[in-house]
Amino acid sequence: MELGLWFPILRTTLQEGDTVDIKVVPLKESEMRPVPTGNYGFGKTMTNRMFTQYYSSDKGWHDATIGPYGPFSLEPATSVFHYAQEIFEGTKAYRLTDGNINLFRPWENMKRFNNSARRMAMPNVDEEEHLEAIIQLISMDQEWTPSQPGSALYIRPTMIATEPFLGVHASSNYLHFVILSPVGAYFAEGFNPVPVHISHEYRRAVKGGTGAAKTGGNYAASLLAGADAKEKGYSQVLWLDAIEGRFIEEVGAMNICFVYGDDHIVTPPLTGSILPGVTRDSVIKLGRHLGYQVTEEMVDVNDLLADIQSGKISEVFGCGTAAVIAPVGKFGYRDEEYIVNNYEVGPVAKHLYQQLTDIQYGRILDPFDWTLTIKVD
Numbered sequence: 001m002e003l004g005l006w007f008p009i010l011r012t013t014l015q016e017g018d019t020v021d022i023k024v025v026p027l028k029e030s031e032m033r034p035v036p037t038g039n040y041g042f043g044k045t046m047t048n049r050m051f052t053q054y055y056s057s058d059k060g061w062h063d064a065t066i067g068p069y070g071p072f073s074l075e076p077a078t079s080v081f082h083y084a085q086e087i088f089e090g091t092k093a094y095r096l097t098d099g100n101i102n103l104f105r106p107w108e109n110m111k112r113f114n115n116s117a118r119r120m121a122m123p124n125v126d127e128e129e130h131l132e133a134i135i136q137l138i139s140m141d142q143e144w145t146p147s148q149p150g151s152a153l154y155i156r157p158t159m160i161a162t163e164p165f166l167g168v169h170a171s172s173n174y175l176h177f178v179i180l181s182p183v184g185a186y187f188a189e190g191f192n193p194v195p196v197h198i199s200h201e202y203r204r205a206v207k208g209g210t211g212a213a214k215t216g217g218n219y220a221a222s223l224l225a226g227a228d229a230k231e232k233g234y235s236q237v238l239w240l241d242a243i244e245g246r247f248i249e250e251v252g253a254m255n256i257c258f259v260y261g262d263d264h265i266v267t268p269p270l271t272g273s274i275l276p277g278v279t280r281d282s283v284i285k286l287g288r289h290l291g292y293q294v295t296e297e298m299v300d301v302n303d304l305l306a307d308i309q310s311g312k313i314s315e316v317f318g319c320g321t322a323a324v325i326a327p328v329g330k331f332g333y334r335d336e337e338y339i340v341n342n343y344e345v346g347p348v349a350k351h352l353y354q355q356l357t358d359i360q361y362g363r364i365l366d367p368f369d370w371t372l373t374i375k376v377d
């Protein structure tokens, strides 16, 4: 199916003639939890329903179902527990002032899900069915998309290897599922710069490895460096390339951008070990549309630090779905500190954050047809 077919149609529920076949299991009274009030935090509460679908080498994908959210029962020998054959996605749904709900570039996440699947030797999902499942699930649990300023519904598609077998090979069975979680504003106390530790000890990903795939193992590999940075008083880790330990790759689980002067945005090119973020791509396209010069260039950590000290670099910010734009206030590297822009949020970060969130929440016209609106009755 042509992806363009979804735009600009407002989707409600499945339409006549749709080929996807998702079984709906109704919730029991006891499974209908009320939507919590107050601050959601991030990823702590799941909605009432989830989507599940199974794969076996003989049947392919089957049993697409939307039913109550709840635990899986898996044998201890299940391959994902041992060899981490797993992928996931992360995107958000935004409540509009008219009550409808926006998805932001969901086609990009869907394509990336299948690219990650390929890298991890997992089967691709049917793109139409995957997106339809997400739309259906959000519609059925629509009251869980919050409307407080800055809040959203986080969408987490996942695929795991489920063959109960201890041998090392690609699994013959998989489980694909989608869960939803209402999330509060990322910057609860306003849009604030964060301190970032440049790790000279740990590496996240290497060219030829799995850094460009959204797979759990990359995160497991990053946790110790994250804990180490926290202990030193930093909230994120800046990752350098694994071969020379010189070129900047990413910050935490976000891509990174540098502002030279007042209108030149630089981000490292996708060389194979960097995760191709949807927000990164949006910053490049929207940045150019707004009149900034945006280039993809390798940045040497020594140049970065010198350019911060000389003031050539005026701003640094991370970009990713969770925070959208996360300004960096300072870097710590080998016991030295480098303050960026007086530890203040700069005008470019502010401008991009405002424009991107205005598009996501439907407050301004979307110049790129990036949003898909789910109509809520």
Ligand SMILES: *Cc1c(COP(=O)(O)O)cnc(C)c1O
Pocket: 090, 214, 250, 252, 253, 254, 255, 275, 276, 277, 278, 279, 280, 319, 320, 321, 322
């Ligand atoms: C998900 C992710 C990003 C950001 O991607 P978005 O699509 O913008 O949310 C960046 N880096 C890593 C390592 C990630 O896992």
